[in-house]
Amino acid sequence: MLIVQKYGGTSVGSLERIKAVAQRVAESVRAGAKVAVVVSAMSGETDRLIGLAGSLCKRPEEREMDLLLSSGERVSAALTALALKELGVKAMSFTGRQTGIRTDKAHTRAKIEKITATRVKKALDNDTVAVIAGFQGVTEDEDVTTLGRGGSDLTAVALAAALDADLCEIYTDVEGVYTTDPNIVPEARKMEKISYDEMLELASLGAKVLQTRSVEFAKKYGVPLVVKSSFNNAPGTYIVKEDKQMEKVVVSGVTYDKNQSKLTVLGVPDKPGIAGRLFSEIAGSGLVVDMIVQNISPDGKSTDISFTIPKTDSPRGLDLTKRFAAEFGAKGVDLKDDISKVSIVGVGMRTHSGVAAKMFETLAAHNINIMMIGTSEIKVSCVIESKYTELAVRVLHEAFGLENG
Amino acid sequence: MLIVQKYGGTSVGSLERIKAVAQRVAESVRAGAKVAVVVSAMSGETDRLIGLAGSLCKRPEEREMDLLLSSGERVSAALTALALKELGVKAMSFTGRQTGIRTDKAHTRAKIEKITATRVKKALDNDTVAVIAGFQGVTEDEDVTTLGRGGSDLTAVALAAALDADLCEIYTDVEGVYTTDPNIVPEARKMEKISYDEMLELASLGAKVLQTRSVEFAKKYGVPLVVKSSFNNAPGTYIVKEDKQMEKVVVSGVTYDKNQSKLTVLGVPDKPGIAGRLFSEIAGSGLVVDMIVQNISPDGKSTDISFTIPKTDSPRGLDLTKRFAAEFGAKGVDLKDDISKVSIVGVGMRTHSGVAAKMFETLAAHNINIMMIGTSEIKVSCVIESKYTELAVRVLHEAFGLENG
Numbered sequence: 001m002l003i004v005q006k007y008g009g010t011s012v013g014s015l016e017r018i019k020a021v022a023q024r025v026a027e028s029v030r031a032g033a034k035v036a037v038v039v040s041a042m043s044g045e046t047d048r049l050i051g052l053a054g055s056l057c058k059r060p061e062e063r064e065m066d067l068l069l070s071s072g073e074r075v076s077a078a079l080t081a082l083a084l085k086e087l088g089v090k091a092m093s094f095t096g097r098q099t100g101i102r103t104d105k106a107h108t109r110a111k112i113e114k115i116t117a118t119r120v121k122k123a124l125d126n127d128t129v130a131v132i133a134g135f136q137g138v139t140e141d142e143d144v145t146t147l148g149r150g151g152s153d154l155t156a157v158a159l160a161a162a163l164d165a166d167l168c169e170i171y172t173d174v175e176g177v178y179t180t181d182p183n184i185v186p187e188a189r190k191m192e193k194i195s196y197d198e199m200l201e202l203a204s205l206g207a208k209v210l211q212t213r214s215v216e217f218a219k220k221y222g223v224p225l226v227v228k229s230s231f232n233n234a235p236g237t238y239i240v241k242e243d244k245q246m247e248k249v250v251v252s253g254v255t256y257d258k259n260q261s262k263l264t265v266l267g268v269p270d271k272p273g274i275a276g277r278l279f280s281e282i283a284g285s286g287l288v289v290d291m292i293v294q295n296i297s298p299d300g301k302s303t304d305i306s307f308t309i310p311k312t313d314s315p316r317g318l319d320l321t322k323r324f325a326a327e328f329g330a331k332g333v334d335l336k337d338d339i340s341k342v343s344i345v346g347v348g349m350r351t352h353s354g355v356a357a358k359m360f361e362t363l364a365a366h367n368i369n370i371m372m373i374g375t376s377e378i379k380v381s382c383v384i385e386s387k388y389t390e391l392a393v394r395v396l397h398e399a400f401g402l403e404n405g
Numbered sequence: 406m407l408i409v410q411k412y413g414g415t416s417v418g419s420l421e422r423i424k425a426v427a428q429r430v431a432e433s434v435r436a437g438a439k440v441a442v443v444v445s446a447m448s449g450e451t452d453r454l455i456g457l458a459g460s461l462c463k464r465p466e467e468r469e470m471d472l473l474l475s476s477g478e479r480v481s482a483a484l485t486a487l488a489l490k491e492l493g494v495k496a497m498s499f500t501g502r503q504t505g506i507r508t509d510k511a512h513t514r515a516k517i518e519k520i521t522a523t524r525v526k527k528a529l530d531n532d533t534v535a536v537i538a539g540f541q542g543v544t545e546d547e548d549v550t551t552l553g554r555g556g557s558d559l560t561a562v563a564l565a566a567a568l569d570a571d572l573c574e575i576y577t578d579v580e581g582v583y584t585t586d587p588n589i590v591p592e593a594r595k596m597e598k599i600s601y602d603e604m605l606e607l608a609s610l611g612a613k614v615l616q617t618r619s620v621e622f623a624k625k626y627g628v629p630l631v632v633k634s635s636f637n638n639a640p641g642t643y644i645v646k647e648d649k650q651m652e653k654v655v656v657s658g659v660t661y662d663k664n665q666s667k668l669t670v671l672g673v674p675d676k677p678g679i680a681g682r683l684f685s686e687i688a689g690s691g692l693v694v695d696m697i698v699q700n701i702s703p704d705g706k707s708t709d710i711s712f713t714i715p716k717t718d719s720p721r722g723l724d725l726t727k728r729f730a731a732e733f734g735a736k737g738v739d740l741k742d743d744i745s746k747v748s749i750v751g752v753g754m755r756t757h758s759g760v761a762a763k764m765f766e767t768l769a770a771h772n773i774n775i776m777m778i779g780t781s782e783i784k785v786s787c788v789i790e791s792k793y794t795e796l797a798v799r800v801l802h803e804a805f806g807l808e809n810g
Contacts, residue, residue: 015457015460015461018461019461049480052420052480052484053484053487055420056423056424056484056487056488056491057487057490057491060487061486061487061490063497063498064483064484064487064490064498065483067479067482067483067500068479068480068487071477071479071480072476074472074473074475074476075454075473075476077472078458078470078472078473079457079458079469079473081466081469082458082461082462082465082466082469082473083461083462085462085466085469086461086462092468093468093469093472095472095549097502097547098547098548143503144500
């Protein structure tokens with residue numbers, strides 16, 4: 001059994017915590033597993049380093065930031081290896097370079113191009129725990145790169161793929177992925193198992209525990225993941241390939257996003273190609289659009305186009321759509337910042353009908369008006385007024401019986 | 406003009422200090438120099454990291470310590486490069502590996518085997534300041550190594566040799582090398598210029614400002630050094646090849662060492678080979694002997710052998726000499742911990758006679774008893790009772806007119 005274990009910043013946040021991590025790794029070793037451990041920087045360290053750079057200059061150059069930030073994970077790796085040895089477990093630390101993690105040159109958000117892991121394999125063959133500094137790699141020019149926020153998750157998943165590991169365990173400060181935000185719904189239940197796609201669609205709910213890119217990577221290479229707490233021994237949430245059993249559950253989780261704004265261009269002349277022009281301009285300016293809805297107006301001659309963008313980009317989006325509206329003779333532009341998106345997610349939707357209808361009815365029964373609707377194969381999203389977010393999440397969680405599993 | 410500048414831990418000890426370093430580098434660049442900057446870890450950082458490792462285990466493995474400790478200099482290099490860019494100076498950071506510093510495998514005290522400095526040269530050719538993380542290199546297996554305490558000095562000197570630099574400037578928190586310890590003799594004078602050999606013989610006096618190995622390296626490759634303060638613009642002390650002018654000064658400095666103990670094996674039978682046996686046993690047990698004196702006893706049949714070792718090793722030295730004395734029929738062993746070694750140093754001694762005599766007379770005139778005498782070409786050392794150290798230093802400093810230059 002070959003396991004990759006990843007420990008996040010809070011899990012290695014102090015010497016005591018590092019000792020606890022070493023204990024946990026030692027248990028896996030004693031149980032007969034070969035273990036590669038990926039560690040993040042001690043919690044607070046990355047922010048401390050970013051703060052130092054930020055005090056020196058407003059826009060620190062990214063190549064320097066990568067050298068700066070990569071040091072945090074190196075410290076954790078060395079300390080964790082030391083803690084393991086102190087327990088009598090053979091261990092050896094490896095930097096991103098020593099792990100053979102080659103990336104592209106996109107500093108601070110580099111993409112992994114290749115992992116050789118030669119030295120890591122050799123250590124594992126030697127019954128030595130390999131402790132890997134997460135979050136980092138090197139370019140072909142030998143420059144140090146980092147993989148972006150949550151990049152240690154990606155290191156772990158990519159390494160698990162490279163090593164053809166049996167399991168990639170992601171240890172963090174929560175016990176797993178929940179059916180919804182337990183702060184809103186106390187009855188929220190920890191899921192035992194979900195599919196990669198569901199994890200991805202759970203978006204913000206899932207992203208809190210696992211970097212999105214690492215889930216995409218795990219899906220692509222079929223790496224079985226489990227998310228669990230490093231603070232106790234509770235079983236976590238497995239994120240795996242979709243199976244028949246999963247389809248029995250129609251809705252797996254309810255998620256929400258309060259960070260979107262809704263822009264509407266009103267009374268756009270109904271001519272071919274106009275929507276295309278609008279969205280290519282938006283994309284060209286770097287705005288990321290989430291949902292898009294277009295309605296034909298009652299007179300059949302003009303149309304309203306609505307879309308959502310990140311709230312922080314709404315001033316820029318407003319300027320752009322105003323210019324567009326003027327140029328193409330639209331009637332006006334409307335911006336709504338106080339919206340939120342509530343979504344239900346589940347692979348079972350593919351084979352069950354009536355799921356969307358039940359969602360709309362449930363919201364309507366509580367007088368929550370739906371402003372936009374978007375769907376994917378395994379997700380239905382509704383844009384509603386922001387103030388109803390918590391209510392909507394609660395009633396949907398109940399309507400789909402999520403508290404009972 | 407190509408200059409290597411090295412800034413120690415206190416010189417980069419805070420963001421304000423790093424900004425000041427960047428200003429100083431920028432001035433050199435504006436004056437037309439090509440500059441390579443070697444930086445230490447921010448003061449306190451190395452000790453903090455050692456403390457973390459020490460809390461995890463008693464004898465941290467050295468390979469892990471090297472990965473751990475090397476992170477401090479990387480942080481300094483990145484921050485210094487950022488501070489330079491903020492001033493509009495083109496700059497780029499380099500790790501030990503990126504500088505092409507290949508070392509042997511002696512972790513925590515590695516020796517530099519080779520410096521390619523390809524990327525550093527390219528940066529300098531490009532009018533870009535190269536900021537190098539000091540203290541570190543890599544083995545041929547790509548493992549990170551460190552060069553021991555004060556290793557950044559060695560990085561700077563070795564890099565200066567590799568780049569054939571015109572000057573290697575060592576910036577620190579003192580203004581240069583003094584004729585003696587200013588805490589003992591307020592009249593101690595900063596030397597304008599001394600030779601590599603004098604700097605080496607000044608030992609503890611010199612070692613406080615510059616790592617001994619780096620002086621040896623500078624001597625071997627003829628790298629001109631200057632030690633100066635990063636806190637003001639006072640001219641520092643040049644450490645250069647010996648020249649005629651230097652010989653005019655008979656004594657350059659007075660130094661002392663309170664960290665030695667004196668061991669005497671009394672009444673050793675006067676047979677050939679016994680001293681050889683003793684010192685090969687001592688060397689074999691890892692004890693570093695400084696001075697050795699052997700006297701024939703009055704009866705001509707036995708001899709007393711005295712030597713000094715570091716005070717911290719004296720219990721070990723005592724055990725060893727006791728066993729030796731028993732084995733070879735010596736009369737006994739005597740240990741004195743309350744001694745110190747006072748030395749006068751100067752290349753002028755080679756061509757001036759009577760220097761040693763003047764030293765002995767000066768000490769005698771103040772009733773300071775001399776317990777051992779050792780000489781080299783450019784140094785005379787006397788072991789005296791520890792309580793007279795400060796008095797001896799003061800009267801010797803005055804006797805050789807050092808306060809007047």
